[in-house]
Amino acid sequence: xxxxxxxxxxFRDPSGFLxxxxxxxxxxxxxxxxxxxxxxxxxxxxxxxxxxxxxxxHKEVTEKLEQAVECYKIIExxxxxxxxxxxxxxxxxxxxxxxxxLEIQKIALExxxxxxxxxxxxxxxxxxxxxxxxxxxFEIYLExxxxxxxxxxxxxxxxxxxxxxxxxxxxxxxxxxxxxxLPLDLTSVLLPARARFRWPILMHIFLHGRSQRYFSKRPKxxxxxxxxxxxxxxxxxSLDSAIRALDWKPQKEEWSDYYQESNYSSEAxxxxxxxxxxxxxxxxxxxxWDLGANIGIFSRLASRLGINTVSFDLSPACTEQNYLExxxxxxxxxxxxxxxxxxxxxxxxxxxxxxxxxVERGPVEMIMxxxxxxxxxIGNNLPFEKIASFLNKIGDTLIIEFVxxxxxxxxxxxxxxxxIFPDYTQDLFEDSFKPYFSxxxxxxxxxxxxxLYLMKKVGRSG
Numbered sequence: 443x444x445x446x447x448x449x450x451x452x453f454r455d456p457s458g459f460l461x462x463x464x465x466x467x468x469x470x471x472x473x474x475x476x477x478x479x480x481x482x483x484x485x486x487x488x489x490x491x492x493x494x495x496x497x498x499x500h501k502e503v504t505e506k507l508e509q510a511v512e513c514y515k516i517i518e519x520x521x522x523x524x525x526x527x528x529x530x531x532x533x534x535x536x537x538x539x540x541x542x543x544l545e546i547q548k549i550a551l552e553x554x555x556x557x558x559x560x561x562x563x564x565x566x567x568x569x570x571x572x573x574x575x576x577x578x579x580f581e582i583y584l585e586x587x588x589x590x591x592x593x594x595x596x597x598x599x600x601x602x603x604x605x606x607x608x609x610x611x612x613x614x615x616x617x618x619x620x621x622x623x624l625p626l627d628l629t630s631v632l633l634p635a636r637a638r639f640r641w642p643i644l645m646h647i648f649l650h651g652r653s654q655r656y657f658s659k660r661p662k663x664x665x666x667x668x669x670x671x672x673x674x675x676x677x678x679x680s681l682d683s684a685i686r687a688l689d690w691k692p693q694k695e696e697w698s699d700y701y702q703e704s705n706y707s708s709e710a711x712x713x714x715x716x717x718x719x720x721x722x723x724x725x726x727x728x729x730x731w732d733l734g735a736n737i738g739i740f741s742r743l744a745s746r747l748g749i750n751t752v753s754f755d756l757s758p759a760c761t762e763q764n765y766l767e768x769x770x771x772x773x774x775x776x777x778x779x780x781x782x783x784x785x786x787x788x789x790x791x792x793x794x795x796x797x798x799x800x801v802e803r804g805p806v807e808m809i810m811x812x813x814x815x816x817x818x819x820i821g822n823n824l825p826f827e828k829i830a831s832f833l834n835k836i837g838d839t840l841i842i843e844f845v846x847x848x849x850x851x852x853x854x855x856x857x858x859x860x861x862i863f864p865d866y867t868q869d870l871f872e873d874s875f876k877p878y879f880s881x882x883x884x885x886x887x888x889x890x891x892x893x894l895y896l897m898k899k900v901g902r903s904g
Contacts, residue, residue, distance in 0.1 A: 450795035451563075457578040463507055469500070471515045475578055478555075479514065482580050487553035491574070496546055498522075498568070498575045520568075522575065523729070523750040527797055528562040528598070529617040530779040530787060532761040533606050533690040534769075536614065539565040539572045540599035540685045546574055547589070548678050551671060556583040560591035562598040562623070563797075569774040586668040589677065596646050597623025600684060604647060605629060607688040608637045611758045614780075621791055626650055642684030692759035710889045717885050718810070719743050721841045721896045727807035731837065733783055734814035738764040738776065741810075745776035752806075754781035783814075784822050801835055809837035812894075815871070816845040816852045820863055826874035834878035840897040844871050848891060868893065 449460035449467075457475035461468055471479050482488050491497035500517040507516055528536060539562060547557045557579050564576040598617075601624040605613040609632060616624055630648050637643045669677070722730075722744055730751045732741040737760050741753035753776055755761050764778035781787065781800070790797040811833065818824045833840060845852055847866055872881065879897035886893050 450793070451791070451797065453792075453796075455576075455578055467519060467521065468503060468507070469517050469519055469577065470513050471517065471578065472512045473514045474512065476514045478581050479578070481553075481555060481582050482577070485553040485555065487550060487555055487580070488577075490549060490553070491546060494549075495571060496542060496549075496574055498566075498573055498577070500577060517577065519575065519577070522566045522568055524752050524777060525798065525803060526567060526752075526777065526779055527617075527787065528565075528602075529615055530781065531614070532758055532765050532778065532780060533603070533611060533614070534762060534765055535567070535572070535778075536562070536599065536606075537603055537685060537688065540595075540603065541682065542572045542574065543595060543599065544678055544682045544685070547591075548675065550580060551583060551675065551678075554583050555580045556587070556589065557581075557591050560595035560598060562617070567777050570768050570772065570776065583671075586670060588669050589674055592677070593626075593650070594623060595681065596626060596650055599623075600643075600646055600681065601626060601629040603685065603688045604637060604643055605632055607690050608634055608643075611690055611692075614758075618787075618790070621797065640687075642680060642687065646681060646684055690762070692762050707889055710887060713888050714890075714894065715740070715743060717887070717894050718812070718841060721883070721894070722747065722749070722808070724896065725808055725839050727839065729806045730808040730810065731804075731806045732810045732812075733781070734811065734817070735764070735778070736760050736813075738767065738778060740812055741776055741778075742773075744808075744810075745773060748775060751776050753778045754783070756780070756782050783818065784824070804836035806837050808839045808841065809833060811840065811842040813843055813845060813851070813892075815842065816849070816855060816866075819866055820852060820855045826871050830875040830878045834899055838899050840879055840895070840899075842875075842895050842897065843887075844868055844893045844895065846891050 447462040449462065452458075452460040452469075456472065457478070458469055458471045461470065488497065492499045498520045500519045503516040503518055528539070531539070542565060543557070543560050547560070550556055558581045559576075559579050561576075564574055564579055565572050566575050567573070597620075602614050602617055605616070605624070613632065626647055633643070633647070638648060718740055727744075727749060730741075730744045730749050732738070732744070732751060732753045735741045735753040735755045736757075737755075738753040741751050741764075745751040745753075753761075753764055755764070755778070758780055761778045761780045764776075767773070768776050768778060786800040787797075789795065789799040789802065815829065818829055819826065833842075846868065847853075847856075847863070875881070875897065878900055880900055882896045882898050884893055884895050
């Protein structure tokens with residue numbers, strides 16, 4: 443019989459765990475969670491949330507699986523094509539995930555339940571929208587009980603959003619260091635003084651942080667705190683107002699207007715689109731990652747064909763613009779994310795296993811690397827061979843653009859530094875990639891001097 447492989451990211455939950463079995467993902471519900479799970483289903487809360495698109499659906503498994511002890515039920519959750527993390531989201535993605543969490547908590551109270559945790563990792567993006575994925579986060583509500591997930595919500599959502607809105611949007615990367623959310627005392631230090639004059643921020647971050655320190659020394663006092671349902675709903679409403687009031691407007695960044703300022707004529711840009719579409723159609727991948735996607739113009743050539751597409755870019759402004767377009771157009775197959783390709787998301791958490799690295803979330807069937815190779819080589823001193831080796835780890839086929847040194851964008855990179863790149867040539871580029879990818883086709887882009895390549899991983903058949 444095939445063995446159960448538990449998913450490391452779910453081992454902390456005493457109510458159950460995720461596991462992989464014969465290529466499919468399942469969730470075991472432990473006997474200790476029986477009463478809460480039955481309330482979730484029988485009260486109608488599960489069906490209300492699923493029908494509203496707020497909670498991931500599941501089906502109960504009747505086939506016999508090898509089960510761990512203390513098993514009450516096995517469910518198979520709806521499949522998520524790509525797992526992303528809060529530190530990879532843009533401002534509006536994190537904000538919408540926060541609003542979703544509060545909406546679920548408010549609805550849960552209507553059905554006599556409450557969220558026992560409010561981790562941002564309970565949210566994923568599916569069909570362009572945030573969705574709650576932890577079926578075991580609900581517990582029966584006891585009248586007078588405080589919201590036990592209040593601190594976690596503030597640390598996972600309100601604190602980083604406030605820092606992004608009042609400080610610098612790049613402070614969201616602190617979530618990569620503090621996996622259980624940003625400490626409120628640290629947030630209080632980092633927030634500018636003007637944030638103190640915003641009552642919700644003052645109450646939920648500054649004063650909340652102080653109360654944390656107070657009750658940490660007096661745990662018995664905290665255990666006797668009582669709050670009725672009306673007060674709890676007022677707390678949720680206050681948090682919702684605080685989140686919705688936070689805003690961030692992207693400033694013009696160096697590459698956010700790249701396509702408007704590049705040397706592409708409209709004719710050359712249209713031709714590039716045609717070539718990329720031909721390459722995509724030739725391979726017909728089901729999954730694609732676009733690295734250095736900017737605002738997702740070329741990502742959409744794939745996503746609009748029904749291909750599950752992840753659109754990565756270093757710029758928070760570009761990712762924000764890309765995501766807002768996803769919302770505006772109701773796009774279902776495109777997920778914009780923030781990624782520094784020179785320092786991609788690593789394995790994090792206990793034993794470096796709770797959160798997967800970018801490499802672990804691959805390989806993907808196709809990768810696009812358009813107008814990026816010169817940034818990696820000249821902007822970041824990365825050799826061609828290192829780039830080829832990394833791309834070989836994460837993708838089966840490759841659409842990549844070589845930008846010659848004579849290109850205006852390359853000259854722009856070189857204008858503030860010495861040209862120490864005599865080996866930046868097209869011949870060396872091809873030679874460096876050949877051990878990892880076979881060149882299936884190369885096409886010179888009209889009027890640009892740039893070349894588009896379709897490559898296939900060496901040793902891959904089909």
